[in-house]
Amino acid sequence: MNKNINHLSFSICFISFFFLFFFMLLNFFFMIYFIMNNYVLFLEWELISFNSMNIVMSILLDWMSLLFMMFVSLISSSVIFYSKSYMSSEVNLNRFILLVLLFVFSMILLIISPNIISIFLGWDGLGLVSYCLVIYYQNNKSYNAGMLTALSNRVGDVMILMVISWMMNYGSWNYIFYMNFMANDYSMNLISLMIIIAAMTKSAQIPFSSWLPAAMAAPTPVSALVHSSTLVTAGVYLLIRFNELLMNIYVIKILLILSGLTMFMAGISANYEFDLKKIIALSTLSQLGLMMSILSMGFYDLAFFHLLTHAMFKALLFMCAGMIIHMMSNNQDIRFMGGISFYIPLTSLCMNISNLALCGIPFLSGFYSKDLILEMVSMSNLNFFIFYLYYISTGLTMFYTIRLLMYLMVNDFNLMSIYNLYDEDYVMLKSMMMLLMMSLISGSLLSWLIFSYPYMIYLPLNLKMMVIYVSLLGMILGYLISKMNFYSVNKFILSYNLSYFLSFMWFMPNLSTYILNYGFLNMGQKLVKNIDMGWSEFYSGYGMFNIIKNYSSIYFIFQMSNYKIYLFSFIIWMMMLMFMMLMI
Known part of the structure; x- marks a missing residue:
């Protein structure tokens, strides 16, 4: 009986993988055609027509939705292929795969929707399925994390429902038809405010940040999917679609400050953390703050560019973390790891490249988007507070990444006296290699595809080199801190209460x-x-x-x-x- 169940589960895995991979290729070719011909396809499918009432399913296919769907399909196909090995001991593997497929379907529905009703269906689908996936391992910690995730996201769901009710004034929920000439309307300003609050809940900006690290209770393949291209990016994508409304209202300035503080807070908290998955989750929070802040400055194309490049290396990073946790007897504390590059070189290679892409090392995928964002910030007419938030957060990214690499790769192995580390799980490695290639080439590929003309940015030499300065400073500090006991340094430099405040996300979990x-x-x-x-x-x-x-x-x-x-x-x-x- 068990053999039949396993055989059925593996069959579902393979069918899902091939279906998503084929869908990714289809999206890729359509996307190239749409970009070359500057083509937008708007489809309306009438479901019910009763008297004067029509219920219509609308689909918007343009280069942005096709490109995003391509990335979501690629990452989810890799995650499902990876789950075949990672979750092989799971009794209900087919239930897990079907939940992941439902999750991906909800995200695709959200991506292709020009209609606020169908956006809400995808949006609520993401919240509901994410709750099911977070509580997948059934224990108290998972239930608490799942409830925190679901209730935080409910705030955003309520905001979208209120947007739907306000949009009844306009006679249609297809917002793309009247976004331009209704932008200064009072109702549209209220709608913009609600959209911003909804996006802040989904993308975990302050004060809704605490659910993102708590969602680590989910299985690692789910974390790879959630933190790269699905749940947390839904808020950013919604704001990109509504970007024409947002530039005229004052609340966008508040969003700029809150997202900058989110980026800063996550970078500091990651340096105090010893849980491998939580460090990567906090790095996701930091990058989401970067996307939201550049979006609130008006550069929605740069936010979308960074969203896609970040999706690739973040999914790879979680897959590597899952493989390392598997080999360490399900231990997640980085203080017990060390020297793993000698025993699992291929996994370590993937881990290092994805970490360096996160830091923005030249010519990896993260470099193209992060460097462009920071140079546009340097050129913009902003105050020093926002400027320093950007650059200090960039330095902190380098700081916690080098600290993580030192703990994992360089320091002594601390887990057991007898251990057996192996690097021969070829199912996991194959799915990781696909994302590794994309982490190397997606930055340059997207910079050629998205931008019809290259950004030419003239800056003074010191501002041009500022990214390198803060990165080098972060690298040196990360190296020094990993060589000594961090908490003894804190007791020497900072008071205990201040270090407690900094390490616990500014008491955000307690507050929320x-x-x-x-x-x-x-x-x-x-x-x-x-x-x-x-x-x-x-x-x-x-x-x-x-x-x-x-x-x-x-x-x-x-x-x-x-x-x-x-x-x-x-x-x-x-x-x-x-x-x-x-x-x-």
């Missing part, structure tokens, strides 16, 4: 979970105690019951028909009469 929960639960306890079990209970159910019970016990005594009770009552009655006569 414990304080809210404690406040509401405490209020609920007081309501139950003082109202449900207090006055209302005393004067309603319980109180009435006591009164009726006491009276019924008295009536019961009279109904016993004893002679002495009648005699006793006669005596009391006579005494009362005498007392009344005396009073008169």
Whole structure:
């Protein structure tokens, strides 16, 4: 029976992989054709027509949606192929694969939607399936993380629902038809504000940041998918689609500050973290802050460029982390790792290249987008606060990456006295090699495809070299910190409370979970105690019951028909009469 189940699961894996890979190739060829001919395809499929009411399914195919679908299909096909080996001991592997396919389908629905209703279907589908995937390993930690993820994303869902209700004023939910000439309308300003809040929840900007590291409770293939091209990028993609509305409103400046602070906060927290998956999750948060901040400055094409390049090396990074965690007996603490490049050279190669692409090392995929973003920031008319946030966050990226590489590759192996590390899981390696090639070439490939003319940026020499300066400084600090005990350095330089504040994401998990929960639960306890079990209970159910019970016990005594009770009552009655006569 188990053999049949495994055979069925592996068949579903292969069919899903080939289907997604074929879909990726199809999107690639269509995307090339659409870019060459400057072609946009808008399809409307009428589902129901009743009297004057039409329910229409709309699909928008342009170079952006096709390119994004291509990347989502490529990464998800690699993840499913990788899961065949990674989740091979899982009893319900076919359920896992079907959940991942549902997740990818929700993202594709969101990508191709020019209609806010179908966007909401994809958006809510992502939230629901992400909850199912986060609680996949059924334990208390997973349930808490899943509930935090679902409830944080519900805020965004409510905002989209409110956008749908406000858009009823315009007679159509196909927002692309009237975004240009309704941009200054008061209702459109409200819609823009709601869209920004929805995107902030999905892309985990401050103050909704705590769910992203908590979602690490999901299996590693899911993390590779969530953190690269699906769930967290949905908010960025929504803002890219609504970019024409956003530049006229003041809230976009607040988004710039919040996303810059998110980038800075995630970079600092990653330097204090020892959990391998959480370090990579915080790096995702940092890169999301970079995308949202450059988007809020008006460069939506640069945000989309970085979104795609980041998707490749981040998926690869999570796959390498999953393979290393597998080999380390499911241990995720980087202090127990070290010297793994001697034993698993191919995995280490993939890990190093994806990490260096994250840092923006020249001619890897991350370099083309990050360098362009930072040079546009240097050329823009911004204040020093935003400028420093960008460059310090870039240095922090280098800082935690070098620290991670030192702990994994260079330091001594600390896990067991007897260990058996091997690099021969060819199913995982094949799926990683596909993404490795894309991490090397996708930056240059996309820079030729997306930009019809090259950006020519003239800057003074020091500003041009600023990225190299902060990267070198981050590299040196990362090397030094990994060679010494970080917490002893903190005690020497910083107070304990400050280091605690910096390492725990500026108390973001406490603010978004414990304080809210404690406040509401405490209020609920007081309501139950003082109202449900207090006055209302005393004067309603319980109180009435006591009164009726006491009276019924008295009536019961009279109904016993004893002679002495009648005699006793006669005596009391006579005494009362005498007392009344005396009073008169």
